[in-house]
Amino acid sequence: MSLHTELIGSIPRPAQLLNGIREHAAGKITVDALSELREEAVRETIARLESLGSPVVTDGEQSKPSFLTYPLAGLSNLSPDGAVIPYADGHTRQLPRLSAGPFRYGTTTAPYLRTARKYATVPVKQSVVAASALSLLYPADGVDGYPREQFLADLVDNAEADIRGALDGGAHSVQLDFTEGRLSLKLDPSGGLLDSFIELNNRVLDRFSAQERQRIGIHTCPGSDQNSAHSLDVDYAGLLPKLFGLHAGRFYVQLAGEPDPDRVLRIAAEHLPPDARLFVGVTDPNDPAVETADQVRDRVLTAARYLPADRIGTCDDCGFSPFGDDVSTSRETAFAKIRARIEGTAAASTELGL
Template identity: 20%
Template structure:
């Protein structure tokens, strides 16, 4: 990407009301069979058009073809029983009914590759595709087979690598692994979490990213944030090891958060997707507020490595709010881009 400060989203965008219940996670599909396939592709085209018209530079599918950023991938694996559900604590924050690992996990066929190929045909812009990271996958399941979080994470890393290689071959420019669990299980992150992530991206020639945030703007996450005190220093635990890893880009939450901006210094040398849009509020940022966040980040990341982004996915937001936030992100980046080009003259 040659453009200075290229903008992108962290992941999901709201689905149209005719496809799924809006502002709801795990929302069931309103269509079935061939109509569902066509509806998903229509929604993907719509999400692409909304990003392009808002001026987003690196576009995505907006996760229009999946119900959830983790479980949709898991649904396509063997060894996981979705009928046999157990209640587990997700990221030490809230209880959820999840499927059970009952045998050896395997990827029977590609999961998102057809969707990625379809997206690639719709645009000449750089495209980014999000996959769940190994640690976040194991945190969204009950394991009655491996009985080891680490062992299961290594198994998932192999399957994710198979998928990622096929996505790259389908024309994806950036493959992003979503790892919100990196902000919670600090010992495991450093013991084996980053290592399993590197296994997932082994052999890839396209750019790779890891997205680590404080979650969607749902009550369980916003309540958790209230317990974190005046400074959120969770990134401090994983960043030193990530800085030494082979990952190209680190995506983090900055807008309306209590993350000290100087923590970005710990990943100096990496490209940084700086979250300059708060997904936990319906209030649409002004371009100047976005620009202010980006200016602060520039003290700790070189301009050619700064990628303005959203804090997290926007699936739970109204579409009109998400569209306004996309436009604000582009406009804020344009302000700082202009300032930087003026400074170079």
């Protein structure tokens, strides 16, 4: 059996879709016309991934506004002045702020998955936002008549429904995007915020059976937006031991962009739960240079010095366009990096005798 290999989620949107989004915002095309452009982008994305030999595909998040904000579509109890996330190059992203209760998801990933499965002939993976990320919507000074504990209870219910809908809808696996994990140590070096994130996400994960949790994974990275990160300067040693305390069967860990991958692998090997698989990042979406298959192969063989091959998989460090308006990486570069990951992983599988 070859090593498992999966993409994290997002692929840059094609020009036709980006133009359609702008035209819809300007009132020049209907929502139905925009929906057709989105579905065509999903179809073409899946077809290209399958043509590269990807054993598992995603919809490339072609229809999501971002990996983070898709559940907020259509909600009327949000204000724009929420938490600000700064990136190393100086740009920022700002979250909305919950202005009134109760909190409910405006949409879940189930419709995205149904569309993807219409076109895929291989298993489909579904990415979802972690509850911990959406917990940042609740303001520090509270919401009148809606205590934080009630908000968190509602958030856990909705996060569970999002994951369960994907599992029941036929997803091969469900990946929780947890980029805020590493960022939390920058916001609170004491680790208290990270501990609260872990506890909250485990409240969600513990609602699933041990068998179901083998299909649920956690993705961590230092952020990827406009070829910049928000927390690459945060030491992985503070994150990984706690990250592996999440009750999941798969962990997708950014590694290609790390300055000392051997050190990260030593930490991972020490703390990875015995029944979990580690997917190591072998391509870096923040680096415009396209990796070679040989580079990927060597990165996999390095990981195999620390963990048994049957507990290793490969992935990209992060999505290639987690926010829908990010065009810093071209669609062609993303597919070239994915090809290198698939071919390099296959070469490593051969060298490892799999």
